[in-house]
Amino acid sequence: MASSTRPRYVIGIDSGSQSAKVTVFDDRGRAMSEGRAALRPYLTPRPGAVEHPDDDLWTSIGEASRVALAGFPGDPADIAGVGLCSIRFCRALLNWDGLLARPVMSWMDERVGQPHADPGAAYVTTSSGYLAHRLTGAFRDTAANCAGIWPVDPETWQWSTDDAELAKFGVTRPMLFDLVMPGHVLGGITRRASAHTGIPAGVPVVATANDKAVEALGCGLRGPGTLLVSLGTYAAAMTAGSRPMPDARAFWTNYASEPGRHLYESNGVRRGMWTVSWYRDLLGEEVSGRARAAGLSPDAYLDAGAEQVPPGCDGLLAVLDWLAPADAPFRRGSLLGFDGRQGRFHIHRAILEALALTVQDASARMAAELGTEYREVIVSGGGSRSDLMMQIHADVHGLPARRAEASSGAAGLGAAICAAVGVGLCTDFDEAVDRMVRPGAVFVPDGARRAVYRRLGEVHREVRRHTDEIYRQTYGVLG
Structure with missing residues (x-):
């Protein structure tokens, strides 16, 4: 040095x-x-x-x-x-x-x-x-x-x-x-x-x-036992890799920020935190005004209300295809399961849960193909500033979820x-990572919520099998 x-x-x-x-x-x-x-x-x-x-x-x-x-x-x-x-x-x-x-x-x-x-x-x-x-x-x-x-x-x-x-x-x-x-x-x-x-x-x-x-380097992602969840406009999960794996099915190999190193990256949500912002902005002054009156930002106001909503949102399920993938252009985003009990906070939490469930499913597929197990989850990006989002990720993954201290600046x-x-x-x-990267707060999974999300994840994993045919038909009519 x-x-x-x-x-x-x-x-x-x-x-x-x-x-x-x-x-x-x-x-x-x-x-x-x-x-x-x-x-x-x-x-x-x-x-x-x-x-x-x-x-x-x-x-x-x-x-x-x-x-x-x-x-x-x-x-x-x-x-x-x-x-x-x-x-x-x-x-x-x-x-x-x-x-x-x-x-x-x-x-x-x-x-x-x-x-x-x-x-x-x-x-x-x-x-x-x-x-x-x-x-x-x-x-x-x-x-x-x-x-x-x-x-x-x-x-x-x-x-x-x-x-x-x-x-x-x-x-x-x-x-x-x-x-x-x-x-x-x-x-x-x-x-x-x-x-x-x-x-x-x-x-x-x-x-x-x-x-x-x-971003992975700024979070200190170095070993294969750690999963990094990046909650940005595009949301995905990564883990450290040692070599290219071009034939992998559940992930693809990305170049790391150090010569000779690689990252394995799961499939993700093409409009991840964008969808959270979209919903907040859609509510407009109705939420902004209430947030100002409470001395909170609109995001913090929605989080505070969503914390009172039980896991699973009383049956409300979100599917985050607000931007369809190239191989399935017919897909659309979905909010399923309204029965009159749900309100604005249910929808907000359902979007957060869908982000976590989608990324967890993709990262589990990646782990199975790599033959590895994760010991912890690091969460970075704008979404990691939310304590509610951090706790949902801990509960969905069933692992301690650590916020990157750099958070959205990773x-x-x-x-x-x-x-x-x-x-x-x-x-x-x-040496640079040891000197310049520091860990943030850790969120521990709750057993009861973890049990709900484990069962809910099985439902969420299958939902597109039911909605795809509907959207193929509407795509044929409306484009």
Whole structure:
């Protein structure tokens, strides 16, 4: 570890699906200041196309970074490095100068699952590649954000050298950025990027991975006996892995935030915490006004009411297909089992329970295929701030559920850990995690509630078998 009499700081950039968050950390992982900027609503110019408007990813990083630097109590000259984390499964098409030729395609855009087919683009890259270029001027990207429709050798983490393989993806090698391993330097902040972000020119920008992997690092996920539940816009479960497993059925292999390491990730809910926010916003002033009168946020108000609702919500069951998967476009979300007893708090709890039950079922399938057992659950993302959500996860999984201390800022902390390693503040990832990650509160499962959720999980597991046919028929009528 590098030594100095002056304090040293690292910045974690988390460019997410709904906002950009920039946090300045000290070398112990303590947040010194942060800034956040909301992303604008997606553009949907035609069915299947979902785009970020204008240059929204870059604009939001600038806004968030300037706020973070304005609130930073230290000397900007003591900032040693920047870790860059961005949304995975996006696609950016660039001109020869590295600026956008088209709006960035969201991970929800159907084109990102297809071969590249735009002859007007000079470069094709990920969102992290594009943002790295804006920060450094270099045409480099992290290798660990190239999972999915990219011609990467899973053993070497580098581009395929087979021209025929590249052609399957609709690209040639000159169209692709050079790949850099996590924890390695992408380049230095340019003067133009410094003016945009407030980060001093020349500060090294360090490669991280994809957003889920960086979040896992920020939560301290290291061993196979731990399950990490990530409650974000996309909700899924992960555990640590040692090698690619391309033939797995219940999970897929993701690149981790450390060279040579992998994550096994279950299927998830494509609109996880989004559905919680959707319902809260749908209630509007009816809930917002009551929450203000009670001195609570709308989320806390709904949680407080839902805590009085028994497990199982008096028979109300939610199925969280508010965004249908590509292989079942007919699916829709469901709320089943109304009989007059249920109200707004029942619906809120039913959505929270459905998130936990869906993720638990997927993680159990993953464990069975891996032949492993989990000893604890770490919960991260915006949903982990809710004590009710944490207790539901403990009861549904039947395991102690630990909140990540970084909570909704775990991806930013993971990015900062990569930066600390990349600029030599820590000798390796193990040391960086030990220094910078701290555990949060632990929620212990309740036996009686666990028994209810075990039986309810069996019902929830089978519900789509009954609803799929109904939605196939309505899809045929209404689309």
